Structures are given as C-alpha cells and as structure tokens.
Amino acid sequence: MPEGDTIHHAANRIRPVLLGRVPDEIRTPHPRFAADRWPERLAGREVEAVEAHGKHLFLRFAGDLLLHSHLRMTGAWTVRAAGARWPRSPRRAWLVIHADDQDVVQFDGPVLELLTETRRRFDQRLRALGPDIVADDFDEQVYLRRLREDDPTRGIGDALLDQRTVAGIGNLWKAEACFRAAIDPWRPTAQVTDDEALALVRAIRPLMRESARDGHQARFQQVYGRAGRRCPRCGEAAIRRRGQGDDNRPTYWCPACQR
Numbered sequence: 001m002p003e004g005d006t007i008h009h010a011a012n013r014i015r016p017v018l019l020g021r022v023p024d025e026i027r028t029p030h031p032r033f034a035a036d037r038w039p040e041r042l043a044g045r046e047v048e049a050v051e052a053h054g055k056h057l058f059l060r061f062a063g064d065l066l067l068h069s070h071l072r073m074t075g076a077w078t079v080r081a082a083g084a085r086w087p088r089s090p091r092r093a094w095l096v097i098h099a100d101d102q103d104v105v106q107f108d109g110p111v112l113e114l115l116t117e118t119r120r121r122f123d124q125r126l127r128a129l130g131p132d133i134v135a136d137d138f139d140e141q142v143y144l145r146r147l148r149e150d151d152p153t154r155g156i157g158d159a160l161l162d163q164r165t166v167a168g169i170g171n172l173w174k175a176e177a178c179f180r181a182a183i184d185p186w187r188p189t190a191q192v193t194d195d196e197a198l199a200l201v202r203a204i205r206p207l208m209r210e211s212a213r214d215g216h217q218a219r220f221q222q223v224y225g226r227a228g229r230r231c232p233r234c235g236e237a238a239i240r241r242r243g244q245g246d247d248n249r250p251t252y253w254c255p256a257c258q259r
Ligand SMILES: [Zn+2]
Pocket: 231, 232, 233, 234, 235, 236, 237, 254, 255, 256, 257, 258
C-alpha cells in the first residue's frame, strides 16, 4: 500500500538519481498532459530537492517549479537503469525523467501536477497537512493537539487516517498501530488518553522508518489483510474486518485483546 513509508522510500531512491542534476530528458506520455508542455517548461532546470511529506512527494526544480505527486491506492514510483524492464506497462507511465543513465518513472497517477512554490503555500490541502510520522522531526505535541481538535466521537482508527492530524498513516498502518497498542479502532477518540494516543504512533513510527529505508512494508503486517486468522498475540479470537469511517475503509482488529 502506498503509505508514508512507501513515499519516503521512493524519495530515497529518486534522490541520488535526480538531486543536483539537470535531467537529460523529461517525458509525459499520458495524453492528459499533452497540452501542458512540462518537458519544455522544465528543460534545463536542476532538481533542487526531492521531498516527501506524508503521502505526498515533491520534486523541486530551479526557478520555483514543483512537481507534486500523490499515489492514492493505484500509483507507483519506480527507478530503473535505462533500458531495463519496467514493473508496469509503459502505457501506464505518466512521467518519465531520465538522468544519470536511469529512468525515474511515475505510473498511474492519479495526482500529478506542476505548480509553483507560491501556489503550494496557498494550497489548502497541502497547508493543512499534519506532522509527518516518518520524518526525523515528527512533532508529537502537534499530533496530539490536532487529534484533540478533531471530532471526539470519531473512532480512533478513522481519526488516525486524517492527514491533518498526522501525515503518512494509511489503512495498513492504522490497523497495525491499533493492534500493537492494543486499542480498539472503534473506540471514540474522546476515550483515548494522551498516553494511548502517543502509544499508537510510537508503536509504528520505527517500523515505518525501517520500511522507508528498505521498502519492505509487508513483513510488518500482523492484522492487516488477515481477517479470519487467529490473533497472533492472544490466540483467543479471529481477526475481524469491517469498513470504518466516511470512506468505509476496511479496518482489521482482534476483538479479544484490543480494548
Ligand atoms: Zn488478540
């Protein structure tokens, strides 16, 4: 699942290829970009930064231009030696940046836009992003404050998905955080103490940072995608799965040892 750790891992792979370089070629094969002339607008510009914040990835080019990407559930970034086989069909590539004999490719969008730094600062959604759980300087106090500003009747599992409260947690890490902290994802946030709220992020932050380094996220799945299997901690019940929140995203939990 593309969650914050996935995006940081992509940024970590892209950085050595693009940072400080002027790409040899930029292509936008997807028809939706045909009229946008990104290759011309970005030609000759050095990549000054490759940044991840939560599930967003930004490539900053000289001259105040910024490529912004969000993968949602379908997109992917990949870095391949030039000429090597890509993991998805070339028809699904939205962006191809060639530099240092490598191809940096973004597949299947679904959010890919070119904007200026100024526009980024005024973008409501980007401005509202909470502290990044994978970042070195994750701010627990800001996370707690934002959590308390949210609807107190909201289930804690659903609240953890709100990118304004904490950026980078998706459905998988939400379920794993609640399981590891032994907290029922359906418990209203009003009944979750500050210590418990901190335990939730502290339980997964080191794992997400590890996954951001090596890209191996799946090994941390103890409950996500495991409905019907016996709980790996208490063995007393089978893992359950049910849609939660406005988007009805499936949550997984043990009804016996998560309270
Ligand atoms: Zn259990």
